Amino acid sequence: MTISVPPELAGLARAAGVRLSHRTYEGEEQQVEPEVVLGVLRALGHPVERPADAAAALGALAAERARRRLSPVLVRRSPDHEDRAIALSGPVDPDRAWLTLEREDGGRVRARVSEVLAPGPHPGVSLARLTGSELTFGYHQLVLEESGRQDRALLVSAPRCPVPRRSWGVFLPLYALRSTSGWGIGGYGDLAELGRLAATAGGSLVGTLPLHPVFLDGPADPSPYLPVTRLGYSELYVDPAAVPELAEMPEAQRVIGSEDFLEALRAAREARSVPYELVAELQRRVFQPLADAVIEGPWRTDLRGFADSHPELVAYARFRAAGERYGRDWRRWPTSPPAEPGAESPLDAAARYHLCAQWLAWRQLAEAGQATPLYGDLPVGVHPDGFDPYFEPEAFASEAEAGAPPDPFFPLGQGWSSPPLHPEGIRNQQYRYVIESLRVAFANVACLRIDHVMGLHRLYWIPRGFDAAHGAYVNYRPDELHALVALEAHRAQAMVVGEDLGTVEPQVRETMAEERMLRSWVLEFTTTPEAPLPEPPEHCLASWGSHDVPRFAAFYRGEAPGRGLRPEHPGAEADPVVPDERARWRVALAAELVERGVKRLGPEPATGGQPPAERTALAGCLAHLARSRADLVLVDLADLWGEVEQENRPGTGLEAGNWRHRAALTLDQARSDAGVSELLDLVGRARSAGPDERVGRP
Numbered sequence: 001m002t003i004s005v006p007p008e009l010a011g012l013a014r015a016a017g018v019r020l021s022h023r024t025y026e027g028e029e030q031q032v033e034p035e036v037v038l039g040v041l042r043a044l045g046h047p048v049e050r051p052a053d054a055a056a057a058l059g060a061l062a063a064e065r066a067r068r069r070l071s072p073v074l075v076r077r078s079p080d081h082e083d084r085a086i087a088l089s090g091p092v093d094p095d096r097a098w099l100t101l102e103r104e105d106g107g108r109v110r111a112r113v114s115e116v117l118a119p120g121p122h123p124g125v126s127l128a129r130l131t132g133s134e135l136t137f138g139y140h141q142l143v144l145e146e147s148g149r150q151d152r153a154l155l156v157s158a159p160r161c162p163v164p165r166r167s168w169g170v171f172l173p174l175y176a177l178r179s180t181s182g183w184g185i186g187g188y189g190d191l192a193e194l195g196r197l198a199a200t201a202g203g204s205l206v207g208t209l210p211l212h213p214v215f216l217d218g219p220a221d222p223s224p225y226l227p228v229t230r231l232g233y234s235e236l237y238v239d240p241a242a243v244p245e246l247a248e249m250p251e252a253q254r255v256i257g258s259e260d261f262l263e264a265l266r267a268a269r270e271a272r273s274v275p276y277e278l279v280a281e282l283q284r285r286v287f288q289p290l291a292d293a294v295i296e297g298p299w300r301t302d303l304r305g306f307a308d309s310h311p312e313l314v315a316y317a318r319f320r321a322a323g324e325r326y327g328r329d330w331r332r333w334p335t336s337p338p339a340e341p342g343a344e345s346p347l348d349a350a351a352r353y354h355l356c357a358q359w360l361a362w363r364q365l366a367e368a369g370q371a372t373p374l375y376g377d378l379p380v381g382v383h384p385d386g387f388d389p390y391f392e393p394e395a396f397a398s399e400a401e402a403g404a405p406p407d408p409f410f411p412l413g414q415g416w417s418s419p420p421l422h423p424e425g426i427r428n429q430q431y432r433y434v435i436e437s438l439r440v441a442f443a444n445v446a447c448l449r450i451d452h453v454m455g456l457h458r459l460y461w462i463p464r465g466f467d468a469a470h471g472a473y474v475n476y477r478p479d480e481l482h483a484l485v486a487l488e489a490h491r492a493q494a495m496v497v498g499e500d501l502g503t504v505e506p507q508v509r510e511t512m513a514e515e516r517m518l519r520s521w522v523l524e525f526t527t528t529p530e531a532p533l534p535e536p537p538e539h540c541l542a543s544w545g546s547h548d549v550p551r552f553a554a555f556y557r558g559e560a561p562g563r564g565l566r567p568e569h570p571g572a573e574a575d576p577v578v579p580d581e582r583a584r585w586r587v588a589l590a591a592e593l594v595e596r597g598v599k600r601l602g603p604e605p606a607t608g609g610q611p612p613a614e615r616t617a618l619a620g621c622l623a624h625l626a627r628s629r630a631d632l633v634l635v636d637l638a639d640l641w642g643e644v645e646q647e648n649r650p651g652t653g654l655e656a657g658n659w660r661h662r663a664a665l666t667l668d669q670a671r672s673d674a675g676v677s678e679l680l681d682l683v684g685r686a687r688s689a690g691p692d693e694r695v696g697r698p
Contacts, residue, residue: 039466073477076135552618623682
């Protein structure tokens with residue numbers, strides 16, 4: 001059925017970057033209904049209640065853009081790109097107007113516009129003529145002045161992402177890690193221990209899920225992909241044993257030594273799933289006295305310096321304190337806490353706690369990053385009740401929800417709860433929020449995964465009042481967003497991986513390749529009975545699976561993506577497991593491994609949980625990935641001892657226990673487990689052999 005969008009409405013949509021159609025996973029053109037277009041446009045801030053309002057809204061948009069003489073953001077890429085003229089969109093008198101380049105390092109270059117005009121039919125200026133030399137990488141300001149009027153633009157001078165280094169590493173969600181000394185959850189210091197475990201076999205990366213704070217009250221939502229903020233780190237992973245100040249805090253020591261605290265600590269350590277709420281309670285009981293003492297004690301200077309360097313986290317601490325007082329939904333608060341950076345009013349007890357917790361988290365994660373190369377993860381969104389939409393409201397479209405259109409696993413589409421970034425809002429603030437989010441994400445990592453990298457180009461918006469099957473794609477500025485990612489990656493000297501799983505436009509992967517951004521490639525998605533070991537492409541990070549799909553053992557035994565959804569969810573039967581098909585796959589994989597000379601393994605020595613055929617299949621798949629052309633290979637540690645529970649079952653809710661699974665082995669057990677060592681050594685040898693060699697024996 002053809003859906004007709006009125007011409008005036010279509011014109012406004014195109015001008016605002018709203019796509020009127022998109023291709024489905026089956027390759028068909030899907031038209032967007034006029035009501036959905038109106039909803040998305042309203043979420044973008046355009047006053048349209050009906051199609052007839054579109055003409056006036058389009059006129060207002062055109063008038064607003066006509067007033068700009070400079071685009072709010074300009075991009076200049078690495079020196080191998082030609083000198084492009086900077087367009088002047090409004091009327092400018094070249095003899096009376098001046099152009100000033102304010103370099104990030106404090107230098108200034110000023111010239112009359114007539115002196116730096118670029119040749120050509122369209123009005124513009126030559127940046128090369130203005131600077132007289134190559135522009136250093138960084139964030140600069142370009143200022144156009146004429147007759148007392150001033151227009152400013154952010155000028156981003158960026159290289160490509162750092163060249164990926166052929167390497168491999170291990171993966172384990174930090175919340176899932178168990179240790180005999182932990183408080184029911186992994187700690188930042190454990191990342192270094194995982195690094196040492198990987199290094200014994202030649203691995204050089206430790207990967208985990210996003211490490212930002214999450215809401216643990218009313219009700220708890222531990223999803224690392226719905227953080228309270230992308231500007232800070234989770235306090236739950238602070239290791240109390242690595243906080244030297246605690247030793248000099250008598251009140252904190254009394255709490256730790258009390259009988260009821262020790263009993264609660266035992267319960268946290270013995271819990272079958274991650275006891276987030278109990279861990280948060282235990283940490284609060286210990287770190288609140290520390291925060292109260294530090295704020296006036298001998299460490300005040302250190303904390304004050306941290307607060308001065310991170311005024312946004314002072315505002316975050318006040319935000320969390322207000323949430324404890326008034327409830328999570330800040331839109332219903334009777335008053336608002338000071339949100340201005342640098343607010344000097346005294347912090348109450350709750351705010352002191354949250355500021356101190358951030359101070360400790362930043363310190364410990366920095367130490368972990370110095371001890372071992374980390375593979376981080378930047379989520380595409382934040383919690384709708386979180387700090388970021390409160391602190392940077394112009395950066396978000398609060399009347400819409402980001403998500404994905406229908407696909408084979410989710411025939412009704414997906415809504416991710418998070419408000420999408422407003423494409424013009426983030427540009428008008430010169431990407432302040434985006435840059436700060438990237439800096440936090442890159443701060444301590446050697447490699448960063450960009451969740452839903454397609455969102456640098458376009459994002460599926462679901463307007464308020466509609467379900468996930470009724471949304472539209474909204475365009476962003478990929479040239480600008482990719483430049484920001486590349487510049488921050490360059491400054492951190494970190495590799496970049498884009499999560500590009502699912503329906504992806506060709507332009508996205510073409511840009512990723514040009515930017516030296518690695519693709520994501522998952523063997524579980526591509527293996528078939530006809531081709532059990534397909535070759536990963538070049539320029540990718542390869543893995544067996546991901547946190548949203550069955551682990552190797554579950555897949556091998558018969559589970560497939562789509563299993564585990566609520567029975568009433570349409571996606572529950574979208575990819576049913578056909579026993580004969582999975583049996584054919586096992587036979588085909590075994591035959592392929594025999595042909596490659598892979599030796600049959602015995603049962604896993606320590607736990608005995610994996611049958612020999614299953615362990616051999618896992619070993620063969622991991623060796624195949626390791627010796628491939630993929631730049632990076634990531635091994636899920638939990639696969640090595642036969643875990644079957646996946647981290648998240650998409651389409652289910654909190655009742656499914658998502659993001660709460662604890663590893664079956666403790667860190668000490670994993671280090672001493674002969675089966676884990678055997679498989680890690682296999683991966684290390686296969687990786688060292690290179691893509692042109694075959695490893696015949698584990």
